[in-house]
Amino acid sequence: MGVQHHKMFIGGEWRDAADAYEIRNPANEELVATVAKGGADDVDAAVAAARAAFRSGCWSGLTGDERRAVMLRIAEGVSENLEELIELEIAANGATVRQAGGFHIGLAAPHMTYFAELAAKHEVERGIATAPYPTISHNILRREPIGVCAGILPWNFPLVLSLWKIGPALAAGNTVVIKTDEKTPLSTLAFARIAHEAGLPAGVLNVITGDGEDVGARLASHPDVGKVAFTGSTAVGREIMRLASQTVKKVSLELGGKGAAVVLDDADLETVADAALFGCCLYSGQMCESITRLIVPDSIHDELVARIVARAATIKLGDPADYDTDLGPVISAEQHERILSYLQIGRDEGATVATGGGVPEGPGFEKGFWVQPTVFTDVTNDMRIAREEIFGPVLTVIRYSGDPAEGVAIANDSIYGLSAAVWSGDYERALEVAAKLEAGTVWVNDVHMVTPELPFGGYKQSGLGRELGPDALNEYSEVKHIHVDLSQRREARAYDMVLSDG
Known part of the structure; x- marks a missing residue:
């Protein structure tokens, strides 16, 4: 054929x-x-x-x-x-x-x-009640x-x-x-x-x-x-x-988006490690609401990064038609080159590649547009890899002291505001943080949950x-x-505010 x-x-x-x-x-x-x-x-x-x-x-x-x-x-x-x-x-x-x-x-x-x-x-169509002054009327609102x-x-x-x-x-x-x-x-x-x-x-x-x-x-x-x-x-x-x-x-x-997840110090690290990779690697990170900035307290940073790196090693790249494949290629040569350029930018800016950072090798990867799941550490929020939308399977990990207000400030320091997330074992603390994040969708202990029943869109740019x-x-x-005058008589109308009998 x-x-x-x-x-x-x-x-x-x-x-x-x-x-x-x-x-x-x-x-x-x-x-x-x-x-x-x-x-x-x-x-x-x-x-x-x-x-x-x-x-x-x-x-x-x-x-x-x-x-x-x-x-x-x-x-x-x-x-x-x-x-x-x-x-x-x-x-x-x-x-x-x-x-x-x-x-x-x-x-x-x-x-x-x-x-x-x-x-x-x-x-x-629905009727709207209005005051009888200056005239008695019936009013209709229509959506056409x-x-x-x-x-x-x-x-x-x-x-x-x-x-x-x-x-x-x-x-x-x-x-x-x-x-x-x-x-x-x-x-x-x-x-x-x-x-x-x-x-x-x-x-x-x-x-x-x-x-x-x-x-x-x-x-x-x-x-x-x-x-x-x-x-x-x-x-x-x-x-x-x-x-x-x-x-x-x-x-x-x-x-566009540059979704941030604020991790609080009482979060379950095993779950966060999975969620961080799901958030940035689903469809090779080519999603506007991907979570690509992970904002982590100093007290749990090293352990969480170690868990993420270990979990990333289990992600299987390969033939998209194979049901066992976790991650396919990126869309095009142009996008491939763009992502790889950002991986180099991250290195040049002083970030550390904790895992990934390039193109997979071996059988099946000789052609096509492949990028390894990549995690950067030692990232500050002023770096280009933390501020610009890469649209690839790239996670930037940013440290903060553990004060939720500092984590929120880092998350909100962006021109984007499409998605954000909070991870915590305490729902009251998580909701307090969620209320302060500048994003159209904020997930608490979850990512990528978009359903037709709930609105989706962004703040800022x-x-x-x-x-x-x-x-x-x-x-x-x-x-x-639509305004319908019900007064029926000329003298009952408001015309005399402009027109006299003379």
């Missing part, structure tokens, strides 16, 4: 382009597929299809219960195609089969189901769909993060244009097929592929797009804001707005106030 070519999905049909991308497996660099490389004209076609579908009322005109029924069929289709989606995800982004099954793909159907249920619960909503995706969790945009947008009655990352479009394109087969009307969901500088920029600035949601780096998020400001559209951004949670649809709707 030859290499399959994938087209874009626009207006309910598959659309090709004159140019194409190559999708290569990051574990062995073998060619997996080719994908249409779209341009600004394809963006215009997708937005036009979405706008026409919205105005037709084929989706926006349905009740919440009717949208729920279609979305539940889509979620069922995702479950039925789980193996295909896992294979596509592993081949494109290097996730291990366990990670893909548990996170990258395994979360997709439950998250879509959650948004489907929100569609039925969404309060579209925005229209065409755009989602611009990263490469690390392409399917789940697309559903964080698609799900609430559809539930609120909008139509959607998704721009996938050029490295990992396969699972999102497959989702478009699944949604179409489940009965989603043509034009309601459109998926385009292309370069960010061309396709992403056109989508973010397009005058007929009313909302743009972006997940990715803080630098690109700033550019998305600039482009969106040209037409003053709604924007939500989920950006980690983003704007929130995804997930019971209010997720608010990001994809406009609030309209």
